[in-house]
Amino acid sequence: MLEKKYNSKESEKKWQDFWIENNIYKFDINSKKIYSIDTPPPTVSGKIHIGHVFSYTQIEIIARYMRMKGYNIFFPFGFDDNGLPTERLVERKIGKKAHQISREEFNKNCLEITHQYEAEFKELFKSLGFSADWGLIYSTISEKAQKASQKSFLDLYKKDLVYNSKSPSLWCTECKTSIAQAELDTKEVETTFNYIKFRVPELNKDLEIATTRPELLPGCVAVFVNPNDKSKSEFINKEIEIPLFGFKVKILSDDKVDIEKGTGAVMCCTFGDVTDVAWWKEYKLPIKNIIDKNGFISEDIKKYGGLKSQEARKLIIQDLKESGFLIKQEVITHQVGVHERCGTPVEFSVSKQWYIDILNHKSDFIEAGNKIEWYPKNMKARYNDWVENLQWDWGISRQRYFGVPFPVWYCEECGKLILADEKDLPVNPLTCLPKKSCECGCEKFIPEKDVMDTWATSSLTPLINLNWASDEEPENNDFIKKMMPMSLRPNAHDIIRTWDFYTIVKNLYHTGKLPWENIMISGHVMAQKGEKISKRKNNSNMEPENLLKNFSADAIRYWTANGRLGNDILFSEEELRSANKFINKLWNVSKFALMHLEDYDPDKKPELWPMDKYILSKMAKMLRELELNLDKYESGLGLKAFEKFFWEYCDNYIEIVKHRLYNPDIFGKEARESGQEALYQTILQILKTAAIYIPHITEEIYQSFFIKIEKTISIHLTRILDYLSKFEIDESLIKNGDMIIDLISETRKFKSENNISLRAKIKTLELEISTELSEIFDFEKILTDIKNTSNTSEIKIIGCESGYKIKNIVLE
């Protein structure tokens, strides 16, 4: 028997512990059917928010579904705990910037703080009923991940797919590191477009140039006009004088110049933007580094050196104005590339960086994308879009501290690059030396100080988790042979261009294989329409910890399961309440069922009454629909089908079977046994189905009764679709049953319209029913059910041509 009220707080904790103690979600490599999930490791950069709960629960529901379909699930959980986001968290926490303390001290802080956060993350996901195998937990700063990252680097080096080069790279002056194209965000900023007069002495004329960045004037290395711009053709190849600074550069022509934009003449500085970089390369222009790595104008620029670039801009504009060079200013808003981690506009900096060659293999990546099944389909377009528009190789070195080191030294004498030995990995070149001296005989080495970007590691999650970097040769590594490609990569749409893309790159380069067969892309949770969840705004009612105080994990999960794959949804507390309603209803209907199943005998196979057969068949139909949707990872659509069935079941079927369950003395023992059989099968199946969405309450009910008969230790190890081999979908049975339900509904409608109680007795119910219908199946039993559900004393049947109709209702 179940308690009158369900106590979620007590129950949820109890079953979470039970699952762990009994290894319910343990992965077994020897299973015949394995379903593997490449779980996204949340970035350890702050608190878990509702968006994580949303997308991770969608993943988790799929894991449960696949498990109950009979797969053993490889479902590791991980943390992305190295790299810039983590460093920024730690800097906030300790109140110091990384460069202000020693590297050792800073890294120690990082490890401590990330461990605290990870423990919290793990607790939170556990308390949401996550069915990950917690024995498979991984972290991107772990030794195993470091080893994989370094092995990846060595392998790429061997394959000539990674190189270092001293060239302009995207640079963040706030984080003081280079960054990759994928880490750019755009921000709209208001600025002035400054029209400046440049002197061309040879022609004794002025050329006007418009720029938003006059502080780059001292870095000007050329001026460009469009070759087709007739008004400016006389300027081509002439020398032009830079205002305020007096030095001269050449005027060149290039069709990248937009005649319509500004004045149609552009100054090229090293470096203001991507075009500058392209021109610098193409025309072999010199480099004048104006902005240093901290965002200051370099010291050797007279007057402006040492100023922050913004201050220099102001001062230069003022000076231009005073010297008569500034013709006019326009206020414009434009999009500026900023670093996604800190919002600082990016600069370009010439420095030595490591790159992975991706531009030469774009078509391989597109082809790989085509071989993976994308859910929803249209998300593949984002991937293709990104790959096709790549402009830079993948920069992986960062001038930071807490990350995986490059396993590399340079010979102090000849500068030769020395790689670590694979068997020594992971190594930290800062604290150890190469095992042999350099070919030139020198024994002194300069370690590579840079660390790898976190994506260089997280792009290896399949390889990390499949033990690619173990000492075994890949050919002998059964694990990787059996598990690659993994079944599923799940993540939200914002990291298609990073995590998904980079993982495909790495996997192809290292193994020649696809990392996974399927990819499911979930959406985001929005605070309001069009408003992302943001830490700055007060969204504390949405913080998972607070939600868990006010709602059960099951309710939160139930809400999360709604929504279509790939679509953003709005946070809504009302819908959480409606989840509670469902859970409450499930408890109550189970309570009712268990009350009537105390003497249920599973071995007795009673002759089933028509409406009992009907509900069993209807259930099968719903299950097929559920399967169809969940196989496409559409947990929300699956839930919808289930929900519809469930409420109809409670409101109609239970009302029909009730009288037979309560009154075997009137309707016979067989009538009750038939009802019990249907009740047992349907409630059990309802629980199994609901179990993938709301695992706690379903386990509670299962354990309190069904386990005695079913024997399986946990409902989560039972099979969800076995039902379909026992009960068929009989369309005509369903159609006729639906008609009977309609008919009973009409008697309710009659009572409701007459404002009388539903229990009110009907003296006579006159029904027109076609002979065709009345002969279909066991009609006497149907009449008994109709009569007792509508509380009718007598039914009069009148034959008719087709269908059915209520002719008359006579109340007592």
Next chain:
RNA sequence: GGACGGUUAGCUCAGUUGGUAGAGCAUUCGCUUGACGUGCGAGAGGUCAGGGGUUCAAGUCCCUUACCGUCCACCA
């Protein structure tokens, strides 16, 4: 500027291959029915963004316009 979504009831959203518009919430009326008042029953509420086309038939397919969103490009 490009790509991809979206526009359906007051609100949030479903609508599979074209065949009489659906759910939840909110609202109105009624019902203390032996699981449940966190309940039950009934009702009201929609030119499916606008326009055009294909078709016997279009929310659904095609074209087009407008607006919203996301990602990307545009930083002179």
